[in-house]
Every structure is written in structure tokens, then in C-alpha cells.
Amino acid sequence: MTNFHTISILVSNESGVLSRIVDLFSGRGYNIESLTVAPTIDRLFSRVTIVTDGDEAAIEQINKQLNRVVPVIKVADLNIGESVEREIALVKIQVKDEEKSDILRIAEATNSKIIDVTDKTYILQAIGDEKQIQALVEMVRPYSVKEFVRSGKVAISRNSQFSNIKNL
Amino acid sequence: MTNEVCTGAQILLKSLVKEGVKEIFGYPGGVILTVYEALYNQKDIKHYLVRHEQAAVHAAEGYARVTGRPGVALVTSGPGACNTVTGIANAYYDGYPIVVFTGQVGLNQIGNDAFQEADVVGITRSCCKHNYLVKDVKDLQRIIKEAFHIATTGKPGPVVVDLPKDILTQKTTFDYPKEVKIAGYNPNYKGHPIQISKALKMLSEAHRPIIISGGGVLTSSAHEELLKVANMLKTPVCHTLMGTGTFPANSELDLGMLGMHGNFWANHAVSHADVIFALGTRFNDRITGCLQRFARDAHVIHVDIDPCSISKNVKADIPIVGDVKNVLEGMISEFEKTNPNIYVEDKNNWLNQIEEWKRNRAVVKSPEGKLSAIDVINKLYEMTKEYDPIVCTEVGQHQMWTAQNFKFNKPRRLVTSGGLGTMGFGFPAAMGACAAYPDKLVLNIAGDGSIQMNIQEMATCADYGFKVINCIIDNGYLGMVRQWQEKLFHEHYSETKISHPDFVKLAEAYGALGIRIEKEEEIEPAIKKAIEAKCPVILDFVTESMEMVYPWVLAGEPLTKVLLSNDC
Numbered sequence A: 001m002t003n004f005h006t007i008s009i010l011v012s013n014e015s016g017v018l019s020r021i022v023d024l025f026s027g028r029g030y031n032i033e034s035l036t037v038a039p040t041i042d043r044l045f046s047r048v049t050i051v052t053d054g055d056e057a058a059i060e061q062i063n064k065q066l067n068r069v070v071p072v073i074k075v076a077d078l079n080i081g082e083s084v085e086r087e088i089a090l091v092k093i094q095v096k097d098e099e100k101s102d103i104l105r106i107a108e109a110t111n112s113k114i115i116d117v118t119d120k121t122y123i124l125q126a127i128g129d130e131k132q133i134q135a136l137v138e139m140v141r142p143y144s145v146k147e148f149v150r151s152g153k154v155a156i157s158r159n160s161q162f163s164n165i166k167n168l
Numbered sequence B: 001m002t003n004e005v006c007t008g009a010q011i012l013l014k015s016l017v018k019e020g021v022k023e024i025f026g027y028p029g030g031v032i033l034t035v036y037e038a039l040y041n042q043k044d045i046k047h048y049l050v051r052h053e054q055a056a057v058h059a060a061e062g063y064a065r066v067t068g069r070p071g072v073a074l075v076t077s078g079p080g081a082c083n084t085v086t087g088i089a090n091a092y093y094d095g096y097p098i099v100v101f102t103g104q105v106g107l108n109q110i111g112n113d114a115f116q117e118a119d120v121v122g123i124t125r126s127c128c129k130h131n132y133l134v135k136d137v138k139d140l141q142r143i144i145k146e147a148f149h150i151a152t153t154g155k156p157g158p159v160v161v162d163l164p165k166d167i168l169t170q171k172t173t174f175d176y177p178k179e180v181k182i183a184g185y186n187p188n189y190k191g192h193p194i195q196i197s198k199a200l201k202m203l204s205e206a207h208r209p210i211i212i213s214g215g216g217v218l219t220s221s222a223h224e225e226l227l228k229v230a231n232m233l234k235t236p237v238c239h240t241l242m243g244t245g246t247f248p249a250n251s252e253l254d255l256g257m258l259g260m261h262g263n264f265w266a267n268h269a270v271s272h273a274d275v276i277f278a279l280g281t282r283f284n285d286r287i288t289g290c291l292q293r294f295a296r297d298a299h300v301i302h303v304d305i306d307p308c309s310i311s312k313n314v315k316a317d318i319p320i321v322g323d324v325k326n327v328l329e330g331m332i333s334e335f336e337k338t339n340p341n342i343y344v345e346d347k348n349n350w351l352n353q354i355e356e357w358k359r360n361r362a363v364v365k366s367p368e369g370k371l372s373a374i375d376v377i378n379k380l381y382e383m384t385k386e387y388d389p390i391v392c393t394e395v396g397q398h399q400m401w402t403a404q405n406f407k408f409n410k411p412r413r414l415v416t417s418g419g420l421g422t423m424g425f426g427f428p429a430a431m432g433a434c435a436a437y438p439d440k441l442v443l444n445i446a447g448d449g450s451i452q453m454n455i456q457e458m459a460t461c462a463d464y465g466f467k468v469i470n471c472i473i474d475n476g477y478l479g480m481v482r483q484w485q486e487k488l489f490h491e492h493y494s495e496t497k498i499s500h501p502d503f504v505k506l507a508e509a510y511g512a513l514g515i516r517i518e519k520e521e522e523i524e525p526a527i528k529k530a531i532e533a534k535c536p537v538i539l540d541f542v543t544e545s546m547e548m549v550y551p552w553v554l555a556g557e558p559l560t561k562v563l564l565s566n567d568c
């Protein structure tokens, strides 16, 4: 079974850092399942969150290799500590009149929101962990899904893995 | 005068002086002209003009290998920068400190496919330790300081600094930083004391221990500590190609090189060991053979400054991240304090067992008629050893014969491309050695194929009086590839027979001394003449084509499955 890990990487916010990380993954044959990146509260730093798979040895290598990249400041495998993760998904569904109430019910059941409505389409927004997003995917599948976009995960540890760098 | 206002080009040179750089290797071109103008107006730095940028980088690495100080190369943008890639990758694999400065088109032209533009930072990203594009002249001195710091600390390696043309003419105050602070870069030098204690206990109690000494021992100058540890624990030592010279060949505990073309007994000792103490090695496939069958009974203690090397190929039971010298020092002082029982009898039995294996040597049959390459290399060793020469090699059979037959009692004497295995490395690296130590005897033991990869550097040698003695093992083939074809591809010598110009005439054309040696009795006088010569030399040893490198563990086979001759 594939073993997904969420790796959170704190980097200096300078040009080219993302390419260094992505090059490392492709050059060494590691898989990127999803990737997000944005500045932290302090704009001198950015946070990259990568979901990848591999056995323990592979994850350990990824961790060490990332640490070797000069502008990488800290790497944390969030599957080890307890962490909270979220993802956002947007689904555009073409709806017939008789389906509209179904969609409303799905939105309610999956804790999603309808954030845009035209006479032919609804856009649903779901924010949640992997399971919640997957639940929405399964429920809308029978309908006419026109577009589906997902942000990739962001995650945060519940303890203080990054406590040595304040407020990041 | 401090705090002077200078152009970027001047700042570059002043920073180099601050870093203690006295020699650089380079090749000019359009965008880097301002630096060459600044070079023209100063006396602190000597620039060596090579004939190909690849050679500049190899020369810088050769310089770094023999001195332990960073080597520097300077080239122009586009084609100049692209020509440095092989050299950068070579230094990265073997972990030697160099800083490569590349010209770049002006900042406002970057990305517009300007004339001689190349995305140097992108191209070199995966083959250097770190790289920079300088975007503001005010950052230049900090970046240079960081570049040298990164190149020379931790596991050393190449750093590339890309210099846009306009940065080089803009001005700012020169005030070279005294310190470096890089948040994400803090190599760990001190090994963990608890791990060191555990390692000492395991080694003391071991019945069949062995030390593998790698390039990291050389980098951290830990050869004296290594000798001490081996003696105090009565533990034999083998070395990787990169670790050549880190343990004296004249020690009773020396087993020589292990691996694909290593000594039979070294491979057997590693395969039957109960504890392996690996120092500064990556456990590359050339020393492990088939990984699944590598030293299955052994507990592994692995010391490396680069955490990535530990448990990458061979799982470490006691990992120690740190500088080899520090770790060995820690071990020695703990040993002196606690004086543990080392079970001398077990250790002696083990050494006797290894002596037994040593009788199983590769059978070397000298070919009839033509010269034997092995005989030539042995003769070279015998006749030059009193000079304590620096021995560079190219890549191929001649390289392995040199590693097997030259005996090194000191580090930084064998200069050879290990990780990348770059043909064409040896000759320019030898020039770097000459620049560093003008009075030393410098050999480049080359193949007839490899030497042609950077033969143009004969002109550089002639210009600067670099007295490289190129000893070409002229077997008419890309011998190492031919050897594989003989054994693994039914003697189909596809594209491995290779011609060359008359090396004697070529030497003469470059104002060098050229001698062709075809008979046994010509060897000694030729080597003698070469040593006495005052100019670069080419010795063309015309040798037997079909000679093989033994011992030989075929790729993918376990280390114990050693071929010792054509018959087995």
C-alpha cells in the first residue's frame, strides 16, 4: 500500500527555492502527490507543503536531501507528530432543475458551501481533510461534474515543531 | 584602504584576495570583460588562461584536491558557462571545494534569449552544492563570502556564482563581511558522544572488525587519527578509491583498496566482517557490489558529515553525523580514559585469516611481445616514489592499474575522478597541481582515449611551464569498455578501437618533450628523461591491447565473486 506523508518545509522566501525543491524530487525519482506554497506571516520565509509517498527509508532520504538544500531552514514530517490538515476543493456541476435540491442536500451533508450559482451550474466549495474531500467527490460523481479543482494540502502540527522560529 | 567605493568587477577580485585566493583558472568573453580589465590592473591574483572552460574547472578542482584550499574558475556567459558543467558535476560527486564565477547577460536582458545567454543557475542546480544569481551589486560581497563558506564547509563541493554584466560595472562600498549567517546551513561537525561510546564498545568487542576509509577521511585530514584508532583497536583498514592515501600502504593493517577492482582479500574481509566502521564514504555501488548481498553479517557504524550518505545504501546500526576527525578524536580520548578490553586474541585470529586470503592474488601474466601496462605503471611507481609525486589519472583501465599498483603513504597524492568518472579530468587537474606546487613532480597517467578529451591543454602547460608528465598507456582502445565487451558482449568491440595522432610529434608541436616507448629497455631511460626535462612531457607507452584489469567483480555481483584472471 502506498504510504502518504505530508512534509512541511520552511524555506527562505527567495527566487528559485521552489525549483530547487521540485528539481530534487524529480532528479531523485521521488513522487509529488500535491504541493502548496505561500509566504508565512513573516514574508522573509515561505512554507512549502508536499504530500509524497514512499517507505520509511525513502521518506528519511527525502527529509535529509531537503535539509541539504541551502535555503531550506526546517523540514518536518507531519505524519510523525500529530497534525491538522486541510484542503480546499471547488466543484462545478451542471444541474438540471430536478437535481437542484439533490445538490443542496449534498452540500449540507458534506459541509460544503454553494459559492456560485448560474441558471445551469452550481459551484460547491468544500474545506476539509482528505476524507471530507473524498466524500464530496463520491457524492457528486453521479451528477454532471464539469470541473473539479483541488488546492493540495496545507498542514500544521499541533505541537511546537517549529517553535524555535517565532510566529512562523 | 577600507570602505572604498568599487565596481562589481573590482569587488569580485578584492573579495577573492580576502578569501586568500592567489591563483584562478579562466577564459574571457564579452560579458565578463570588466573583470578581465580589473585583473589587468592588479597584481594579487594570477590568472591562468586555459584552452577550454572544462579544463579551467578541472584545474581548479585539481588545485583544491592537492592543497585542501578552494579552487576558483572564471568564465564568460552562455557557451563558456555551459562548458563548465562537467567540471562542476565532477567536483560535486567527489566533494571538493571550488567556486565557479560565470558571466551572465545584463539583468534587464535575462530571459529574453539574449546573445550568449544561458540559464546557468537552472542548468547547474542539480550538480552543485549551491548557486547564486547576483541581482544587486550590494549583495555581491556577501554572496562571495557565502559561496566560499558553503564550498569549504560540511561536505565540500562546488558553488556557482552567476554575475550579470551590469552588476560588474555598478558601484558600491567594499566592506567585506567578517561572518556568514545562513539560516538553513549549519553542518554538524561534532559527533554525538553517546554514539561514539557505543561505536567504541562495538569495535572493542568485535571479532572480525574492518574499517573502510573513504574520501571524507582525506577531506577532514583525519589520517593520523585513523592510524591511531586502527592500531589501538588492532583493526585492519581498507580504503575506497577516494580514500587512497588516507591509510599508509606500509602499515601491517593496510588491506588496500576494496570494491570492483579492489583487492580480493579486502573484499573478503568486508564480506565476512562482523563490524564495519565506515568513515566518510557513500557506500557507492563500486564498493558494495550487489547491495542485498553486501556484508550480511556485519553491524555497520557509519560516520559522515553529510547525513544523506548515512543509511542511503547500507543501513547503519550506529549512525554518527559529524566530521571524521572530531569523531575519531573523541574515540581516542574515550579509549585512553576507559582502556577497554579489545580481545586481542580474536583480533589476531581475524588478521591471520586475512593473511590467508592474501595468498589468493590476481594472476598477472605479462603479455608477450608488446609492453605490459601493469609493468609500465609499476616501473613508473618505482622510479618516481622518491620524489613523493602527485599522481593524477584519467578514467579507464590505466586508472585502476594506477590505484592498484602505486603505493601511497600520504593523502592528497592520488588525484582521480571517482564518482563521475570523467575522462579528460586528469590532465587539467594535473595543471592545477602544478600551479599549486610548481616544484613538485606531477604525473598524469592517462589512456590514449582520455588524453584526447583535453589534449588542447598542452598549450596551457607550455605557456606557464606546467611540467605535467603525461604517461599515456597507449593500448589502442577505450580499454575499460573493451574489457566489458570482451567478457559481457562476446568480444564485439563495437566502437572501442580508437586512433590518435602521433603523440611524439604532437608533443613537439606544442614545444613539449615527446618520447615513444615500445620496448622493455626503453622504459627506464624515457622516465629518467621525463623527470629531468624542463618542459611538459608526453610519454607514449605503446602497450598490449588485450590486457585486463583484475581482480574484477562484475557489476551487480556480490563482492566475494571475484574474477582473478582470464581463466576464472
Ligand SMILES: Cc1ncc(C[n+]2csc(CCOP(=O)(O)OP(=O)(O)O)c2C)c(N)n1
Residues within 6 Å of the ligand: B394, B395, B396, B397, B398, B399, B421, B422, B423, B424, B446, B447, B448, B449, B450, B451, B473, B475, B477, B478, B479, B480, B481
Ligand atoms: C567523458 C566520458 N565519456 C565516456 C566514458 C566511458 N568510459 C569509461 S572508461 C572508458 C575508456 C577509456 O579509454 P582510455 O582513456 O584509452 O583508457 P583505458 O581504459 O584504455 O586505459 C570510457 C569510454 C567516461 N568515463 N567519461
Ligand SMILES: [Mg+2]
Residues within 6 Å of the ligand: B396, B447, B448, B449, B473, B474, B475, B476, B477, B478, B479
Ligand atoms: Mg586506451
